[in-house]
Amino acid sequence: MKQEIRIAGVGGQGLVSASVILAEALGVIRDFEVVQTQFYSSHITGGSSSGDIVMADEPIVFPWVLEPDFLIAMAQDAVNAHGKGMRPDTTVLVDDIMVDDTSAIPDGVEIHSAPLTRIADEVGSRRCANMVALGAFAKLTGLLSLDQISQAVSARAPGRAELNQQAVEAGYALPFPPGA
Amino acid sequence: MSKQLLFGNQAFCEGAIAAGARFYAGYPITPATEVAEFMSQRMPEVGGTYVQMEDELGSMNAVIGASATGVKSVTASAGPGMALIQNELGQAIVAEIPAVVINVQRAGPGIGNATRSGQMEIMQSRYGPNGECPAVALSPSTVEEAFWLTVKAVNLSEQLRTVVLVLGEGLLGLQRAVVDLPDDYDEVEKVERPRPTLPPADYRGAYAANLRTDIPPIADFGSGYKTIVNTVGIQPIGGGDGSILGMKEGAQDFTIRRLHEKILARKDEITMTEELMLDDAEVVYIAFGTQARSAMAAAAKARARGIKAGVLRLITIWPFPEDAVRAACAKARAVVVPEMNLGQARMLVVNALAGADIPVVGINHVDSSFITPDQIVAKTEEVLQ
Numbered sequence: 001m002k003q004e005i006r007i008a009g010v011g012g013q014g015l016v017s018a019s020v021i022l023a024e025a026l027g028v029i030r031d032f033e034v035v036q037t038q039f040y041s042s043h044i045t046g047g048s049s050s051g052d053i054v055m056a057d058e059p060i061v062f063p064w065v066l067e068p069d070f071l072i073a074m075a076q077d078a079v080n081a082h083g084k085g086m087r088p089d090t091t092v093l094v095d096d097i098m099v100d101d102t103s104a105i106p107d108g109v110e111i112h113s114a115p116l117t118r119i120a121d122e123v124g125s126r127r128c129a130n131m132v133a134l135g136a137f138a139k140l141t142g143l144l145s146l147d148q149i150s151q152a153v154s155a156r157a158p159g160r161a162e163l164n165q166q167a168v169e170a171g172y173a174l175p176f177p178p179g180a
Numbered sequence: 181m182s183k184q185l186l187f188g189n190q191a192f193c194e195g196a197i198a199a200g201a202r203f204y205a206g207y208p209i210t211p212a213t214e215v216a217e218f219m220s221q222r223m224p225e226v227g228g229t230y231v232q233m234e235d236e237l238g239s240m241n242a243v244i245g246a247s248a249t250g251v252k253s254v255t256a257s258a259g260p261g262m263a264l265i266q267n268e269l270g271q272a273i274v275a276e277i278p279a280v281v282i283n284v285q286r287a288g289p290g291i292g293n294a295t296r297s298g299q300m301e302i303m304q305s306r307y308g309p310n311g312e313c314p315a316v317a318l319s320p321s322t323v324e325e326a327f328w329l330t331v332k333a334v335n336l337s338e339q340l341r342t343v344v345l346v347l348g349e350g351l352l353g354l355q356r357a358v359v360d361l362p363d364d365y366d367e368v369e370k371v372e373r374p375r376p377t378l379p380p381a382d383y384r385g386a387y388a389a390n391l392r393t394d395i396p397p398i399a400d401f402g403s404g405y406k407t408i409v410n411t412v413g414i415q416p417i418g419g420g421d422g423s424i425l426g427m428k429e430g431a432q433d434f435t436i437r438r439l440h441e442k443i444l445a446r447k448d449e450i451t452m453t454e455e456l457m458l459d460d461a462e463v464v465y466i467a468f469g470t471q472a473r474s475a476m477a478a479a480a481k482a483r484a485r486g487i488k489a490g491v492l493r494l495i496t497i498w499p500f501p502e503d504a505v506r507a508a509c510a511k512a513r514a515v516v517v518p519e520m521n522l523g524q525a526r527m528l529v530v531n532a533l534a535g536a537d538i539p540v541v542g543i544n545h546v547d548s549s550f551i552t553p554d555q556i557v558a559k560t561e562e563v564l565q
Binding site: 020023024027028031032033034035036037038040060061062063064066 | 183184185295322323351354355356357358470473474476477480550552553
């Protein structure tokens, strides 16, 4: 089993941080082999940015994401850049506050939409939309329990623990079909 | 051993510390900045010293000075920072001061592209400093190997009394992976530089060597021995007093050749490679660093298509593992060298295979995109036609 996960958006949304937390949860807490990589442009805020994860139950030879099995798209740019060429068995989670147009994503791809950024605003800070996304990811994929993703948030982002935990819980509470 | 999610740039730091490095001087530069950042936290924790320098020149000079006192010393840089310190690298190499320099390679000449990765300093590692400098350079391909090769680099720098380069890449320094490293660094092998056993009055080791393969003992500054950071180079016995005025006929030839031969005489211990599916390989991928991962994935894909592909991964870049290249390609019909530059390693492979009638084809990315396994397989099919 090998899964490629990409969290994409623009600089400033905390996507690399989210991918590090996810890597901690999958690699250290769930005990998968995990490699996390990141790509960002040098102007940081507002430039395209992504955090990528390859997870497997065997040693990972090639560490980069080529064709994501799961894409979290937190900005329109992310859909435009990564949407086309996706395989029909890909799953996409879209923040529909930040993404208006999903037509770049081929027909047949499973798209789940939620107002991740608005939920983050309601929790208390737009900056924790990345944590809402992680909660939603855990729910959708069934790869992580709420407790497991919460543990990883505590380990990697102790600074604003309470707010982050609330955001993760709000994401996990979204009415998505729970993953297998 | 315990599993942890480790950042590539932190793996370099932990490797250096595990091998006993206790001095770091640096100046932040993307994509090596986190090496300085982690060292600024870790050095005080392990009883070492961290100095934030005014620039890379200062960093490398501080490393030379600290190492001369007997403390294993490290710096890291990238791109223009590596260009700046070429003179200091040469000075450390000729004065035979052990030091480790981690180059987290970024892309492009001059300032280049800070956040973009490359493998563009293969030749700089060997030919960057003036005056026919030797080089020892190691190229990790995973986060875990970044740790172990930095341990090895510190140990080799001590054993050989020279500078050892760790050729990282942005794609590795900014990568995280789940690794299993020793909890107790006391269990990690540590090599110490040769130190004098003679009484201080009888010691002239800092500036005398008998044979071209000798690695004379070096006394720590401040230890009671007469010491010198000899920028002219260590002379043969009777060859002079360590100054350019005292240099005798033949001393320069001896000095330059010895700097190389002390390393080449120990080449078997230094040159490391990994062989994958080479026994029956008709096509050999020769790769290093992060791009070796692409070659390894490509070999599996090519095999699935009935192409007998194998990989020679170069762990040591300098001294260049020519013997391993020749052995790996003994039955090859073609060699493919994927690298993120315009063919620096390919040139070395061609040189190693001189006289053999085998096409050596490059795949060369300088746009900072990694080479995909499919690109390597496509090139393989093209070459075999």
